Amino acid sequence: MPLGPDTVGRKLLWSIGLPGLVVALLGVGHFWRESRVAVQDATQVESLALAEFVASTFSLPQAPRARAHEAVAEVLRSDTRLFRSVEDVRVLTPDGRIRWSRRPEEVGRVHDEARRLTSPGPETARSSAGVTEVVRPMGGGPECGSCHTEEEVPGASVLQMRMTEPALHQQLSEMFRGALGAMVLFIVLLALLTTLGLHLNLTRPLRKLSAAMGRAEAGDLLVRADARGTDELARLGAAFNQMLARLTAMKAEEIDTHRDLAVVKEKLALKDELEERLRELSLLFDVARSLNATLELDELLEAVTRLVVERLQIPDFSTMLLNTEGLLEVKHAWPEGRGAEGLTFGLGEGACGRAAETLKAVYLPDLEDRTSIFARRGLVEGAVDTGALLAVPMVHMGTLLGVMNFQRPEVASFSAGEIELLTAVADLAATAVKNARLHAETVKLTMTDPLTGVPNRRHLFQRMELELARAQRFGTPLALLMVDVDHFKRLNDVAGHRVGDETLRRVCDVLRLRVRKVDTLARYGGEEFVLLLPQSTKADAVEVAEKLRRAVADLVSLSQPGLPGNHVTVSVGVAHFPTDATTQEELVDCADSALYCSKRSGRNRTTPFEPGMEMHPGRERGPHAPATEGTAVTTTAPGGVAKA
Structure with missing residues (x-):
């Protein structure tokens, strides 16, 4: 769809142009820097050539009784464009003393930077602060004999020449600096205008739309957003208003639906009972799956305890197994850390002993009722026995293996259906315990020498x-x-x-x-x-x-x-x-x-x-x-x- 004059896309187009201008600014700065480097390189090349020319003039013969190399000084003082930018020309001896200078008053002095200038090395040119300095080694010896006596023939010396940048180069640099400043000013103004435009065309309308959405989220379905205009924000506000109108209609329908749900709930009462049965079957399935997942007795008892406590919400649970002495010994108890593990009960002692003796479940709906003939001895000395207790024997093929004890703090909190379910859990656990013991005996036989009883x-x-x-x-x-x-x-x-x-x-x-x-x-x-x-x-x-x-x-x-x-x-x-x-x-x-x-x-x-x-x-x-x-x-x- 083409971008109209009032679309959000066209408004955003101006904000996208700002990064482009920044890139252009960076490009101008880069080209200015490159031009500056090119100017310095050109100046250095020109300086090296001019230094070569000046150095060659020192080998020309001079007039009798004339001041040393007066012809070189005359050339440098001329108003020729070639030498107009030359500031200083000096000839230095190896010890840093000025042997010849464009300014006669400097002859005989020691230069301030003698060490750097007279150090051995090739011809160099260096530019700094608009001035280019050339340091060039000069010969000496026989070629100077035409002008100097044998005692005056100089040894190896250094020519130092300083030149300013040509005026054209300086004007070019000033032009680039002016263009860069103008570009910066233009970008700042453009950024301010872009910010103002975005605020008026995007930020303020979006803030109003957000406020309307917040009121609608709080429950005010009668609020409406500003939908004036033809851009995307206006169309979004109109769509939001239509959504609110639809929600208002749905709210009215919800009231009618609640009235119908009240009638449906009465018909779903039977579903709760079905879900309870499914939960019981699911528990039995999980118990069977967990018991078949391991043959280690400790892991098996721990899995049964976790399932019973979590799935049936039984806060007090213990598993007792018949030991070699014929006593019921607590192997695993919940909650842990009460010291119940290891306690023993005789057959016929308390509810658990009675269940083991009769091989039938014993249910005490109220533990505080001391008239019961199955008085229960607490697993922990000094513990208060309250609520209901269910003791279910673990029997496998008519053989007693142990007893499971289920206790809740509420009186008569076990229904007939739960007693039946927990009896089935005990039967499954009995089969698993029998399998675990058979597995342990098999492992022992494979690891023990049958003759001596020591490991094999x-x-x-x-x-x-x-x-x-x-x-x-x-x-x-x-x-x-x-x-x-x-x-x-x-x-x-x-x-x-x-x-x-x-x-x-x-x-x-x-x-x-x-x-x-x-x-x-x-x-x-x-x-x-x-x-x-x-x-x-x-x-x-x-x-x-x-x-x-x-x-x-x-x-x-x-x-x-x-x-x-x-x-x-x-x-x-x-x-x-x-x-x-x-x-x-x-x-x-x-x-x-x-x-x-x-x-x-x-x-x-x-x-x-x-x-x-x-x-x-x-x-x-x-x-x-x-x-x-x-x-x-x-x-x-x-x-x-x-x-x-």
Whole structure:
């Protein structure tokens, strides 16, 4: 659509022109600067050429008994346009003394800027404040012999010449400065006029329209905006007025609609009951989904607690599970931090015990009614029991697993529908708890050696990886002991596998009772056991290994003839991180090599790992001579640590 004389677009066009003028101003300034640079360059070129000419005149012969280079002075004093802009001409000696000057009175003086002017260098021209200075080195020597005597022949000297800018150049600069000032004045006036035009044509109409919109937002639908004119703002005001008229009509229709909604609400009463059922089904669905999402018992109980508290608005809730002693033990309670976790109830004790005993839900609508035969003992000593309590047993295939307790501060606050819903929640939770326990038992079986009851090889390597990572991160030592029962194959052959299994259990019991809680004892395979000793030095690990070896030899005896010494002994290999190895595989290999050294050196001994054992396991070097069975090999490790 073409822009008319009264359109907002045409008004804005003037405001857009202002940046264009600013750009033009910047362009004029740029061209003025460029012209100034060009003037200075031209002046410098002209000055260099003139300096070359003046320097050449000094080599011309002069009249006898005339003042030195009077011809040069006469040329410079002439009114020739070429020399009219020359202000000063001087010839300086290397020590800064004026040897010749256009002004005779300066001859013999020392120039103020002698150091800068007489420093060695090529011909230069410098412009500053409308004056161009040329410094040009001059020769000397034989070419000056025509005018000077042999004693007067000057050495190397410097010609200094100062010239003012030509008048044409100065007029050009003045013209650019005048044009720039006029442009600035024009832009200022144009900016003022543009500001005034925008205020009259845009700001004030928009302010009026905004005020009308504010009154309409406050609820005054009878206000109208100014719609005079033909521009976009006037058309916007007219459209706003039409909108207000439509809103007024809609307000009247709203009153009629409210009257009709009052009738509709009566028909939607049944919808509330349907929504309640949907909410209950949704809760059951969420409980089932949450319970199926995890097999960890603690996470499962926490998820059930969160759903019950948030979705059913039950402020007091607890989950009790039947422990190994046949008591109901509180596993999870809400609110947290009251000290209820760990409390136990017997079967038949209180409402929860009664529910567990009868495998049926027990509902106490008023806890302050002490006439009830199911008096409830508080989970926290000194707590006041008020409101209503519902205890629902958790039963899976006829087996009691626990009890869920729901409490509200209001009396008789549980409806029959809620009791039915919470019973279904307890049934779902019972199934999930059963699955979680089965999962925990399965995991335990996969991580535990069934014969000795200690962790198996899989759990050992998982634990070893964690302990090694912790030792690497915090810079702490870690020792590994590999224990092997001596002559175990002969024991199985002579006494049978039943005696062999019993021997492994007894050896394992001796080792388990003599290690720390932070240590890890695991069955590595066959008759071999492994102990992880965190934060233990190599000397400490050797001492622990020797103590365990002696304990096994003293406590595990046999009544079976045909076995060496009629008692059970073990051989031990010791490896240490980071002294012997830095990785898990290397640590196990080092302990295994040390164990083979113990076996081949006579058994029933402790051997710490030393470099080279991995190449020749069991071979003693130097003072390590094989000993007879039943004695311990004592060596001295580097650093003076005694090993047994």
